[in-house]
Amino acid sequence: MSGERIADVDAVPAESSLLFTVEDRESGEEREAVLVDTDDGVRAWFNYCQHWRDVNLDTGDGAVVRDGELVCKRHGATFECDSGECTFGPCEGAVLDELGIRRADGGVFVDDDGYAFDRLGEAENDEDDGPQSTESRIGF
Numbered sequence: 001m002s003g004e005r006i007a008d009v010d011a012v013p014a015e016s017s018l019l020f021t022v023e024d025r026e027s028g029e030e031r032e033a034v035l036v037d038t039d040d041g042v043r044a045w046f047n048y049c050q051h052w053r054d055v056n057l058d059t060g061d062g063a064v065v066r067d068g069e070l071v072c073k074r075h076g077a078t079f080e081c082d083s084g085e086c087t088f089g090p091c092e093g094a095v096l097d098e099l100g101i102r103r104a105d106g107g108v109f110v111d112d113d114g115y116a117f118d119r120l121g122e123a124e125n126d127e128d129d130g131p132q133s134t135e136s137r138i139g140f
Contacts, residue, residue: 003109003110003111004109004110004116004117005107005108005109005117006018006020006035006044006101006107006108006109006110006117006120007020007035007107007108007120008106008107008108009042009103009106009107009108010106012035012036012037012042012108013037013062014037015065015066016062016063016064016065017034017035017036017057017058017062017063017065017070018034018035018036018062018120019032019033019034019047019058019060019062019063019120019121019122020032020033020034020035020117020118020119020120020121021033021118021119021120021121021122021123022099022110022112022115022116022117022118023115023116023118024114024115025113025114025115025116026114030118030123030124031046031047031115031123032046032047032048032056032058032122032123033045033046033047033099034047034057034058034063034070035101035108036063036065036070036081037081038068038081038082039068039082040082041103042101042103042108043081043082043084043098043101044098044099044100044101044108045057045070045079045084045096045097045098045099046096046097046098046099049072049074049075049077049091050077050079050086050091050094050095050096051072051075051077051089051090051091051094052074052075055072055074055075057070057071057072057073057079059073060121060122065081066078068080068081068082069081069087070096072089075089075090075091076088076089077089077090077091077092079096083095084096084097084098099112099115100112
C-alpha cells in the first residue's frame, strides 16, 4: 500500500530538488528520488541521469535546476522538470524514470504500490558498491 508522506509541499525548493529514499517493496533495494517544483505542481524522478545511470542528479546538496530543467552536473544534460524528457546532452530524447506521487493536505505522498518512503536524504550504499559520483568513470 502506498501513501507515505515524503514532505510538505512547501519543503520542495523552487530552483533545486529535495532528495529522498524509497524502498522497493519486492526486492528491498533502496532507491533515491528527487522532488522538483514545476508549473503544474511537484513531480518525482528517480535520481540518476539517463546517460550513465550511476551518476546522480542530486548528490546530496540539491540538483541544479535552471529554467525549469534539471541539469546533470557530470554531462550538462538537461531534463524538463515537468516531463522528465532530456532536451540536451548525450541522452537527448530519453526520459527520466518517474516515481508516482500525489499532493494532499499540504504534503507530498508516495503514490506507487511498488515503493515505500524510507527517509529524506541519500540511500545507504554498500561499501562494495563504492560511492556514486559526478566525477570520473574510473574507480580507484
